[in-house]
Amino acid sequence: MILKSETLELREDNAVVRVRQRARALAIEIGLGLVDQTKIVTATSELARNTVDYGGGGTATLDVINEGNRRGLKLTFSDQGPGIENIDLALTDGYTTGGGLGLGLSGSRRLVNDFSIDSTPGIGTTVSITRWI
Amino acid sequence: MDNIMDRIPILKMGQFLLVTIQVDMYDRLAMALQDDLTTKIVEHNSKGVLIDISSLEMVDSFIGRMLGSVASMSRMLDAVTVVVGMQPAVAITMVELGLSLSGVRTALNVEQGMSVLNGLVAHEVEGADYDSEE
Ligand SMILES: Nc1ncnc2c1ncn2[C@@H]1O[C@H](COP(=O)(O)OP(=O)(O)O)[C@@H](O)[C@H]1O
Ligand SMILES: [Mg+2]
Numbered sequence: 369m370i371l372k373s374e375t376l377e378l379r380e381d382n383a384v385v386r387v388r389q390r391a392r393a394l395a396i397e398i399g400l401g402l403v404d405q406t407k408i409v410t411a412t413s414e415l416a417r418n419t420v421d422y423g424g425g426g427t428a429t430l431d432v433i434n435e436g437n438r439r440g441l442k443l444t445f446s447d448q449g450p451g452i453e454n455i456d457l458a459l460t461d462g463y464t465t466g467g468g469l470g471l472g473l474s475g476s477r478r479l480v481n482d483f484s485i486d487s488t489p490g491i492g493t494t495v496s497i498t499r500w501i
Numbered sequence: 502m503d504n505i506m507d508r509i510p511i512l513k514m515g516q517f518l519l520v521t522i523q524v525d526m527y528d529r530l531a532m533a534l535q536d537d538l539t540t541k542i543v544e545h546n547s548k549g550v551l552i553d554i555s556s557l558e559m560v561d562s563f564i565g566r567m568l569g570s571v572a573s574m575s576r577m578l579d580a581v582t583v584v585v586g587m588q589p590a591v592a593i594t595m596v597e598l599g600l601s602l603s604g605v606r607t608a609l610n611v612e613q614g615m616s617v618l619n620g621l622v623a624h625e626v627e628g629a630d631y632d633s634e635e
Contacts, residue, residue, distance in 0.1 A: 381528040389525065392558070406559055406590040410598060413561040417528070461599055469562040475598035 371439075372432040378445070379425040384416040387428045391443060394430055398439050400501055407479040408441055408499040414472035415445045415495050421466060423447025423493055433498070440481070440500040448492040455487055509534045511541050517549040517618055518542065523556045531567045538571055542578045548625075549618035550575050553611055555586030565600040572605045581621050582606065585614035 372394075376387050391412040395405040412428075419426045426447030433440050452458045459477065464470035473495070477483040482498040509530060512519040518541055520534065538550060550571065554560065560568075572582040583606045595602070608614035 385525050385527045388559070403590045403593055406588075406594045407597065410559045410561050410594050413559060413563075414598075417561075417563060469566050469600070471562040471599045475562065475600070478597050478599070479594065 369434045370431050371434050373429060375427050375429045377425075378416055378419045378428050378447075380420060381417075384413060384420060387416045387430075388413050390430055391441070394432060394441050395499070398432055398441055398501055400441065400499060404499055404501075408443070408497070411476035411479040411497050412443055414476045415443070415497065418472050418495075419445045419447045419449075419493075423449035425449075426492070435500075438500050440498045442482075442496060442498040444494060444496045446492065446494045451489040451491055451493055452485075452487040453489055455485055459485070507533070508537065511537055513541070513545055513547070516545075516547055516622065517551060517615075518545070518547045519551050519553070521553040521556070525558070526564060528563055531564055535567055535571055535574070539574055539578070542575055542580050547580050548622050549580055550582040551611065551614045551618060552582065552584045553586045553614075554584060554591075555588065555610075557591065558588070560587070560591050560595050560600065562598065562600060565595065565602060568602060568605055581618060583608050583614040583617050585609065585611055 374390065376390065377383060378387060388409055392405060392409050395408050400408065416428055424447060426445065429444040431442040433442050457463055459473050461474045462470040476497060480497040481500050484496045487493040509520060509522060518538065541547065542550065568584055575582045585608045587607065606617065608617050
């Protein structure tokens with residue numbers, strides 16, 4: 369069940385900072401500890417930047433969710449950019465087409481409890497992450 | 502709220518440069534800092550750069566890459582970069598993300614970072630003396 373939801377535009381690097389700050393605020397609000405806050409905020413930064421840099425911009429949706437008696441922070445990054453041809457390859461440590469470190473997708477996956485990616489070439493990319501408390 | 506600024510200030514302290522990152526850094530700001538540091542190292546013939554990241558609440562792959570390139574650039578310009586003040590939660594997260602910061606010297610705080618730099622510079626001077634005596 370979604371207890372609270374907000375959607376932010378992601379068009380440029382200042383917006384990445386804004387989404388990071390909202391993710392931090394909500395992580396604190398649901399009671400995540402400092403290390404878990406830092407993990408979800410770092411993953412947020414990576415995925416938000418991908419949305420801007422590779423997806424040509426898009427949105428970040430931040431949901432406070434409830435499942436049984438646990439609460440979580442779920443973030444969804446969506447764009448209508450070029451999509452990813454080979455998702456397994458993109459999820460490999462060190463793989464980059466943009467001169468980065470290639471740790472954004474693979475590293476974010478390690479930092480959260482749930483990770484899902486849905487991408488279709490020519491249609492766009494959606495990545496969702498959740499950290500449960 | 503947004504902490505929009507054009508440049509992160511760089512302080513000159515003798516033969517060292519001191520940078521305190523106090524903002525939630527966006528990417529262009531990180532790139533500007535990298536450029537500015539290179540310019541200043543050359544301009545002042547600096548021997549060391551101390552970067553205090555104790556206010557940074559996260560280090561992602563972009564900031565990590567920037568710190569790594571500042572370190573290797575300064576090395577080529579005969580200066581040493583020391584990154585100080587990383588919060589424990591940030592360090593834990595970086596390791597899990599897969600960022601190693603290999604090639605970047607670190608110290609716990611500004612004081613220890615300064616003594617690392619002073620030690621390195623003193624060592625270099627001794628080395629030079631030794632060479633000239635030969
Ligand atoms: N939203 C996206 N749209 C299109 N391609 C993407 C997207 N996110 C990631 N990618 C692709 O996956 C690769 C790996 O991404 P990532 O792990 O974040 O590393 P990096 O950002 O350093 O390249 C990118 O280089 C890019 O080719
Ligand atoms: Mg990335």
